[in-house]
Amino acid sequence: MADLITFLILIPIVGAIALYVGRPGSPRVVALVFNGLSFFYALMLWQKFDTGAAGLQLIERHAWIPSIGAEYVVGIDGLSLLLVLLTSIVFPFAFSAQKLERGACSLLLVMQAALYGTFTAQNFVLWFLFYEMSLVPAFLLIKIYGGENRDYAAVKFFLYTFLGSVAMLLAFLGIYFAKGTFDFEKLADLGKAGLLTGNVRWFVFAGIFLGLAVKVPVFPFHTWLPDAYQTAPTGVSMVLTGTLSKMGVYGFIRLLVPLFPQEIKIAGPWILTLVVCSIVFAPLAAWRQRDLKRMVAYLSINHLGYCLLGLFAITAALPTGPIDKQAALSGVFLQIFNHGVTAAALFYFVGLLEQRSGSRNIDDFGGLMQCTPLLCGWMSVSMFSSLGLPGLNGFIGEFLIFKGSFATAAAFTAIAVIGLLFTAVTFVRAMQSLFSGPLAEGCAGYHDLLLREKFVIVPVTLLMFAIGLNPQFIFNTFNATVAQMARLLG
């Protein structure tokens, strides 16, 4: 029991091996069983976690390669716990979205393990290992199991993120040669006084920024995303947007912000400009898309933009009071979780439509309310959650982010509000073309939600309502972490 986190990382790997060796008849069921197990472990982790205490908990530390400063250190704070929980929710959700072959199931499980590792590792070498480990299955899943244009999308995805990773690796080697450690906590301590000096620090800073910006992605490093999300199978798209994109945001919070506080203050306005571009251009582009998956993909860029808006607004300049810092950080954390759930749900629904019609083109649908009212109703809930309707989860995160960012970056915040508007425009337009009007040709035969689909949809939607109405249980996981981080920001 002492090595709870290591167990958590190992469970999906064991699952992947079991699938590979055992060749079971229904690989998805086996994968779901392992998912259930890791979900249970994640809950146990939550239960063991002392939400009142700040700092890392449940740390496991073992010597690994001392000569290069690589240690096996895993541990969680509120943010890590939140992301572990999110991963544990999104994966079973993704597995239930569609039938998957054995190979795809085991690749997804490997990715899950890599994500658990990324969100808990506290040493750069270990973290980077997991970070890269998630990339390979994602590449293969798109390349082997993807739809049309998959070779192009897979290679683009791989090259983009791989180049980002290389830049980040080089930057960290630079840090290691200067400071002699890869440990996150030690580096954060050093960061307060300025990690590096001279012009070299900008190369290092840019390297890390680039690596993470590609992953999130931030405008203009985002062009791999629509292709990748569009081509990937539904379940993989859900995982990519629900969890993989969070690695970038997590990296910003865990690496860039603590290591380069001074540099961020100087570069802040430029970063915020890129972020606001993500927030405004992405939904504008989404509005034009005819492919539903591509539309949701663009809106993902916008939603993750809010996370970075909150983060960089409070780090680029000093806010007036602790309330703004804490509001922004809490909002960012909550938005990470919300977006994971909601965007995954949206892809799930697009997947349901695709299963019924074989198409994702918005023009092929119409009047669905007449033949599949339940599907439309529940799908609308996810859409309204995504456009930030109060009463659902999206609103609280966005409100807190804007509350925090308004104090220091009022102009950027005011422009970002345009993004909120165009997200709404995109969704309302989609609802109009999908659900209303006369029943489109070929849509008459669609069956409404099946029982097994309801089993998936209802708990996820209830979670959206629960967070929207009474979010305290989520805040409890990271309140202590937020308070501590806010203090570290000075």
Place this chain on the structure above:
Amino acid sequence: MTDWITRNVWLVPATPIVAALLILGFGKHARRAATGVAILGQIAALIVSTCAFVPTLHSHEFRAFENFTWFTFGEQSLRIGFVLDPLAAAMMVMITLVGLCIFVFSLGYMADDKNFSRFFAYLSFFSGAMLGVVVANSLLLLFVFWELVGLASYLLIGFWIERPSAAAAAKKAFITTRIGDMGFFLGILWLYHQSGTLLFYDGGHGCLENVALLGASSTFIALLIFCGAAGKSGQFPLHVWLPDAMEGPTPVSALIHAATMVAAGVFLVARVYPIFSAGAVNGVTSSLIVVVWIGVVTGLMAALIAVAQSDIKRILAYSTVSQLGLMMVSLGVGGVAAGIMHLLAHGFFKALLFLGAGSVIHGLHHEQDIRKMGGLRKLMPVTFATYAVGMLALSGVPFFFSGGWTKEEVLHATSHWPSSHVPYFLLLLGVVLTALYMTRQVMYVFFGSSRAGSDHHAHESPSVMTVPLIILALCAIGLSIFLTPAWPWLESYLLGHEAHIDAHLLLQPMILVSLVLVGAGIGLGFWLYRRAGEVDPLQQKVPAVYRFLENKMWIDEIYEHTILALAAFASRVSDWMDRYIWDGLVRVIGGIGQIFGALTKGADEGVINAGVDETTVGARGVGRAMSRLHSGQIQIYLGVIALGMLALFLFYAWLT
């Protein structure tokens, strides 16, 4: 009892919302259960509202609030709460009472609809959300309910979802109000930033209790909040959604787009009035001046457009826009009580008019063009009588009709505005126009003879529809008792004063002005339309003006070619940039990588076989080609070596 109700005022919005959820849970076929639950929920809300109304009568300046922590983030708490004061209590009673009438009316009006139970779920949900706006003691909580009201309105406008026009109207309403709401949202953020709390009243610490702290930013905050109010209350330039919203079923138009929701903007301004009036000199601030002028422009513009509309519901819709403008003017000039009184009275008589129109439409089998109606006075006597009451109240006939008294108050307040007298005279013009277009409508619908033969099967509506009409008509008349200057009970109640009876005040000079103007409007209307055929007399006399007004001053078209075109252009540009600039750059870089790879390959050929994999990792196709070339064709290597040796040999020979 007082204690219990002030602590549990949240029950008022909660009851209809729970009813809505229950109805949705019952499913499509439980029609009887749906109506039962909806109406019971509404009755319960009415009872609780009335209970809540009682304590506000007892003491002056009554205000009770109940605040609590919604959630804690970091070490900070976000507190919200509910408030009970005369403003909230009066609104609650009006909303639940009008709502109940409309629910009952809908039993008849929607009887044949296949999604009958969903309709009642949406109506209940709307009612709950609207009541939430009224009792919220926090601008954030108000915004939450505000958006839910918007959602309910979106769902109800688009209720007949098979109709593309209904879906388009729903979308337009949602987006247009959301434009205003984005301003409102920024206003909330700014207010929160400046005052540190969003609670209205918090025992001396609420944001409305310390408006002096806001300083100069109060103007901007007020104007941003007003954006939201303008969106919801259909003020120029965000009024365009409201007439289109008439695509929804008529009870919806009555409840949402006439009586309650559209009044939310006026209510909002009244609720946060201290922010608008902060730092006022003589009762005038920059933000209030904006409110007045927006109100005047809206009021006059909509009244003009209403004169040339031919859809029975659209006329009423523009009349609503116009009346909301009037209320805004009243708030802007400092007549808060007058504005709210007009809002309350308007809620009753406008719901009455819409339901009357619904009864007409129902009786004529969904004919909505007034030019094809006529002579219904005899065929639908109850509808006619109640409609006449509503029409006279809206026109502002004094003495017997509530609308007359409240309009009087608004005019009175406006005439004393220190900043300018122009709004006052423009409002007087608006009064004439209102009387004119209402007379026109009544002449077309109820007088004369049938024009297009559409009344062959016209019939009076069933009592489930006429009884609500009668109740609302009684309210429209009976409310006058509390409104006269001789015993201004409602005004005193809203202001927290004691009401005194003084019969001398009953006759004021303003009433004469009003009588003359209203008389002129009605007379003009009667004279113009007494023998009107299918072609409007105005259209014959001044065709250009008529066309301008009939087309709603082409405001929709102007928006379509400016703002909408710009947004669509921005969207196209974003998509284009994504495809060709950003992705283009990526492709160029990829291409450079490929060229570099090809060059390396060229240099590499026949020499060494290192460093190639790294540099051409980007060039998948090139890589494959390369691997073919490197597959150990020893003869090429030998050939190259031979060539090289030959070259060296020649070179050596040349040197020597």
